Amino acid sequence: MSRLQADHLYKVFGRRPDEAVRRLADGAEREELRAEGTTAAVVDAGFVVEPGQIFVVMGLSGSGKSTLLRMLNGLLEPTAGRVLYDGHDLTALSPRELREVRATKISMVFQHFALFPHRNVLENAAYGLEVQGVPRAERETRAAEALELCGLAGWEKSWPDELSGGMQQRVGLARALATDADLLLMDESFSALDPLIRRDMQDQLLVLQQRLKKTIVFITHDLNEAMRLGDRIAVMRDGRIVQLGTAEDILVRPADDYVASFIQDVDRSRVLTAAAVMTDAAPVDCPDDCACRPVGPDTLVADLCAAAALAPHPVTVEDAEGSVLGVVPTERLLAVMGGVAATTAPFPEPREVTARA
Amino acid sequence: MPRLPLGQWVDSSVDWLQAQFSWLFDAVTTGVTGLYDGIDAVLSAPQPLLFAGVLAVVAWWLRGLAAGVLAFAGFALVDSVQLWDEAMATLSLVLVATLVTLVIAVPLGIWAARSKNVSTVLRPVLDFMQTMPAMVYLIPGIIFFGVGVVPGIIATIVFALPPGVRMTELGIRQVDGELVEAAEAFGTTPRNTLLRVQLPLALPTIMAGVNQVIMLGLSMVVIAGMVGGGGLGGAVYRAIGNVDIGLGFEAGVSIVVLAMYLDRMTGALGSQVSPLGRRAVAKARAALGAKRPGAKLWAHRPQPVTALVGVVVLALAAGGTGFLGGSGGQASASGPNGGHGKKVSIGYIPWDEGIASTYLWKELLERRGYEVETKQLEAGALYTGLAGGQVDLQTDAWLPVTHAQYWKKYQNELEDLGSWYGPTSLELSVPSYVKGVDSLADLKGKAGRFKGRIVGIEPSAGMMGLLKDKVLKDYGLEGEYKVVDGSTPGMLAELKRAYDRKEPVVVTLWSPHWAYSAHDLKKLKDPKGSWGKGDGVHTLARKGFAAENPEVGTWLKNFSLTEKQLTGLEAVIQETGKGKEQQAVRTWLDRNPGLAEKLAPQ
Numbered sequence: 001m002s003r004l005q006a007d008h009l010y011k012v013f014g015r016r017p018d019e020a021v022r023r024l025a026d027g028a029e030r031e032e033l034r035a036e037g038t039t040a041a042v043v044d045a046g047f048v049v050e051p052g053q054i055f056v057v058m059g060l061s062g063s064g065k066s067t068l069l070r071m072l073n074g075l076l077e078p079t080a081g082r083v084l085y086d087g088h089d090l091t092a093l094s095p096r097e098l099r100e101v102r103a104t105k106i107s108m109v110f111q112h113f114a115l116f117p118h119r120n121v122l123e124n125a126a127y128g129l130e131v132q133g134v135p136r137a138e139r140e141t142r143a144a145e146a147l148e149l150c151g152l153a154g155w156e157k158s159w160p161d162e163l164s165g166g167m168q169q170r171v172g173l174a175r176a177l178a179t180d181a182d183l184l185l186m187d188e189s190f191s192a193l194d195p196l197i198r199r200d201m202q203d204q205l206l207v208l209q210q211r212l213k214k215t216i217v218f219i220t221h222d223l224n225e226a227m228r229l230g231d232r233i234a235v236m237r238d239g240r241i242v243q244l245g246t247a248e249d250i251l252v253r254p255a256d257d258y259v260a261s262f263i264q265d266v267d268r269s270r271v272l273t274a275a276a277v278m279t280d281a282a283p284v285d286c287p288d289d290c291a292c293r294p295v296g297p298d299t300l301v302a303d304l305c306a307a308a309a310l311a312p313h314p315v316t317v318e319d320a321e322g323s324v325l326g327v328v329p330t331e332r333l334l335a336v337m338g339g340v341a342a343t344t345a346p347f348p349e350p351r352e353v354t355a356r357a
Numbered sequence: 358m359p360r361l362p363l364g365q366w367v368d369s370s371v372d373w374l375q376a377q378f379s380w381l382f383d384a385v386t387t388g389v390t391g392l393y394d395g396i397d398a399v400l401s402a403p404q405p406l407l408f409a410g411v412l413a414v415v416a417w418w419l420r421g422l423a424a425g426v427l428a429f430a431g432f433a434l435v436d437s438v439q440l441w442d443e444a445m446a447t448l449s450l451v452l453v454a455t456l457v458t459l460v461i462a463v464p465l466g467i468w469a470a471r472s473k474n475v476s477t478v479l480r481p482v483l484d485f486m487q488t489m490p491a492m493v494y495l496i497p498g499i500i501f502f503g504v505g506v507v508p509g510i511i512a513t514i515v516f517a518l519p520p521g522v523r524m525t526e527l528g529i530r531q532v533d534g535e536l537v538e539a540a541e542a543f544g545t546t547p548r549n550t551l552l553r554v555q556l557p558l559a560l561p562t563i564m565a566g567v568n569q570v571i572m573l574g575l576s577m578v579v580i581a582g583m584v585g586g587g588g589l590g591g592a593v594y595r596a597i598g599n600v601d602i603g604l605g606f607e608a609g610v611s612i613v614v615l616a617m618y619l620d621r622m623t624g625a626l627g628s629q630v631s632p633l634g635r636r637a638v639a640k641a642r643a644a645l646g647a648k649r650p651g652a653k654l655w656a657h658r659p660q661p662v663t664a665l666v667g668v669v670v671l672a673l674a675a676g677g678t679g680f681l682g683g684s685g686g687q688a689s690a691s692g693p694n695g696g697h698g699k700k701v702s703i704g705y706i707p708w709d710e711g712i713a714s715t716y717l718w719k720e721l722l723e724r725r726g727y728e729v730e731t732k733q734l735e736a737g738a739l740y741t742g743l744a745g746g747q748v749d750l751q752t753d754a755w756l757p758v759t760h761a762q763y764w765k766k767y768q769n770e771l772e773d774l775g776s777w778y779g780p781t782s783l784e785l786s787v788p789s790y791v792k793g794v795d796s797l798a799d800l801k802g803k804a805g806r807f808k809g810r811i812v813g814i815e816p817s818a819g820m821m822g823l824l825k826d827k828v829l830k831d832y833g834l835e836g837e838y839k840v841v842d843g844s845t846p847g848m849l850a851e852l853k854r855a856y857d858r859k860e861p862v863v864v865t866l867w868s869p870h871w872a873y874s875a876h877d878l879k880k881l882k883d884p885k886g887s888w889g890k891g892d893g894v895h896t897l898a899r900k901g902f903a904a905e906n907p908e909v910g911t912w913l914k915n916f917s918l919t920e921k922q923l924t925g926l927e928a929v930i931q932e933t934g935k936g937k938e939q940q941a942v943r944t945w946l947d948r949n950p951g952l953a954e955k956l957a958p959q
Contacts, residue, residue, distance in 0.1 A: 075542060099546060101544070102541070102544035106542075107542070108539070111535070112533075114535040114536050114539035116539075118557045118558060127543060128543040131544050131549070
């Protein structure tokens with residue numbers, strides 16, 4: 001069963017929202033509603049997130065991604081549609097039940113950290129447990145564990161304003177992890193950080209994720225970040241999800257010009273994998289003293305370049321058992337890096353593989 | 358444009374409210390009075406200097422050694438100008454008003470912060486409360502709550518409430534929306550979001566509001582003094598009434614000492630009670646210490662425990678001596694026989710003959726075993742209080758002319774116990790150095806000398822109407838002179854100013870008045886008798902007082918003083934000094950043996 005499912009979600013601000021939803025469902029444009037003073041923030045959003053997945057929602061500001069996220073934990077009530085968590089409809093819950101869900105099953109990490117300035121680091125991390133009514137000793141132990149997990153051991157007694165931005169966000173992450181909620185909602189959580197720190201946090205999140213296997217919905221306006229983190233990515237524009245797929249899907253087959261214009265700046269070499277660019281051609285038999293080395297299907301194109309430089313022939317792609325999956329000719333690599341691959345080179349149908357750093 | 362009878366509506370709704378909700382007003386009065394009496398009893402019980410010490414230790418703890426030393430110096434000053442009791446009464450009034458204000462303002466502010474509608478409705482109401490002149494609702498306040506501290510406190514609350522509400526609302530609205538969202542995202546209930554996130558973070562702003570409330574409360578004490586609030590406000594009001602610049606300044610400075618103490622302490626408390634504030638203070642202190650090590654001594658603050666011990670020890674010492682001192686002081690008050698401790702409340706306007714006769718009767722009645730309470734009031738407040746029964750009697754009613762409008766309004770609730778002094782006279786007066794002007798008729802054609810002005814008093818006073826409508830007309834002075842409306846203190850100050858510079862001036866005055874002994878003045882003769890025959894100074898009691906207290910009723914009905922006796926008594930009071938009126942009365946009675954027996958025969 002999917003962990004989280006959004007089912008035809010709509011959020012309309014302004015007068016007569018129900019009528020607006022009906023018109024939008026019939027194909028009305030957002031612009032004509034705005035002229036009447038009604039804002040459709042999210043229009044007919046639907047997706048499924050499996051347990052253990054990182055699902056990224058990507059879009060520019062005003063595209064409705066933050067509104068969408070807040071409907072997932074009921075901070076905003078959808079105008080229409082349903083949110084299913086483990087098959088239970090969250091939109092049907094009473095405020096009290098919804099609070100219970102937020103306290104135990106879904107936690108959230110914020111863009112500007114949202115640490116409580118009147119609580120020290122430990123008290124901040126323990127906040128969710130305090131809300132649940134966990135006794136002090138236990139919640140402090142669990143909060144300290146979460147802080148240690150996020151690399152903040154020894155900072156328990158510090159105050160939020162004494163920490164750097166990256167450290168503050170780790171407190172935010174620890175606070176979200178301390179409750180043992182399975183679903184993490186991350187709202188542009190790394191956007192306020194310096195590029196270097198941001199990258200560092202992305203890596204840490206991925207390391208943590210390998211250990212904890214949480215289900216994460218991550219909001220960002222940065223496509224590179226989306227590609228690095230996302231198992232699946234939803235691209236939003238003007239309240240609608242315009243494309244839904246893996247990083248490779250989006251890079252290789254952008255749904256429209258809007259998405260295509262987005263991916264121009266993406267560092268392909270760090271997104272695409274050997275599996276995505278290889279051809280079905282048979283591997284070349286090379287002499288024993290050949291410097292070439294086979295690569296795994298998850299190898300990034302950036303690393304593939306190094307392998308290609310050493311091999312005087314197409315690089316062989318093998319799986320863990322050593323059976324050959326395909327080869328990557330050097331011209332292919334150059335075409336991919338040059339961005340011409342999407343339109344000219346014949347690509348194989350996408351396989352169910354994921355892009356990961 | 359048709360005349361909208363807004364005033365009439367208000368009049369009748371005040372009457373209706375009084376009739377329908379007197380039980381509620383009585384309950385409020387009882388509650389607030391009880392609170393005030395309790396706090397005042399605690400504050401004024403200890404030895405002044407010991408209590409000043411307690412306040413100084415608190416200042417030391419909250420702000421540092423320098424603040425403690427200054428606080429002690431300030432309160433010692435208040436004690437040395439003999440305004441300690443007044444200061445404590447004022448402090449109690451401000452504390453009660455602040456307490457009640459906060460109990461109302463903080464929840465209202467919270468409500469307004471959470472609901473846009475409430476905020477929208479509240480705003481004009483708060484504007485109304487803050488800008489409506491206090492005197493406008495003070496008189497209805499007296500009708501509802503009676504004279505004394507309660508209307509003063511109510512007026513203070515009305516005036517001080519808006520900043521309390523606004524700052525609370527602002528403080529909560531200022532809390533970062535993401536923090537509130539974070540609290541909600543972790544499943545916090547709305548109530549806990551308020552208690553654990555919004556209020557703690559809004560606390561510095563709310564404390565700034567508390568500070569504002571206290572400051573505005575202090576600024577209202579003078580107005581409260583006019584309706585029987587007593588305290589420093591009463592002292593200021595009395596000083597203004599008698600153009601006693603010295604006393605006015607002393608009382609004013611005492612208010613300033615209180616204000617600065619409360620301001621600095623609530624400011625410091627604001628940074629002590631919130632974790633955020635404590636952190637800011639700790640940081641600032643560390644920075645200061647690093648820069649100027651010498652500043653550390655003056656900024657030194659004891660540990661809370663040390664401060665607490667200091668306060669408790671001093672408070673115990675203060676309480677002990679206060680208790681002993683209090684029991685010692687009781688003896689002189691209770692005299693033999695007669696009244697059996699029956700309570701009598703006398704109200705007075707701070708005019709010389711009012712003070713003299715009031716304290717004379719306070720002394721006489723206490724000698725006969727009554728328990729007498731005196732209240733200093735503004736004239737309108739005094740009559741309202743008398744009619745409402747909160748005051749039993751007053752000895753300074755100028756009838757039938759000067760207080761005509763009050764008598765007309767309240768005569769059904771009052772009984773006249775007769776005149777004890779008279780006749781009084783109303784007149785225009787000039788300094789005796791103004792030559793060639795001896796009678797009203799002489800004013801004609803001399804407007805240039807007096808800048809065409811007659812310096813008057815409150816436009817509501819009976820004599821002002823008489824002057825404008827009759828006297829000027831009779832002597833053909835209409836058009837030549839302009840009667841300047843103002844106030845009695847204003848008139849007296851103008852008289853003093855002109856007198857000191859030997860400038861010609863003509864003022865409205867009446868006899869008896871202390872101005873005649875302070876300055877060398879000339880009463881302008883009134884050959885046409887336009888001012889009328891003059892008033893008698895009457896004793897008025899609330900309806901039914903004489904029937905309930907036949908003995909006192911008889912004494913008061915037979916009460917009379919000669920001019921020599923009255924001026925003699927007033928002179929002794931003047932010599933003895935403010936705050937010791939009753940002692941002066943004793944001195945005077947000793948000099949006039951047998952008079953007490955005559956006035957109040959056993």
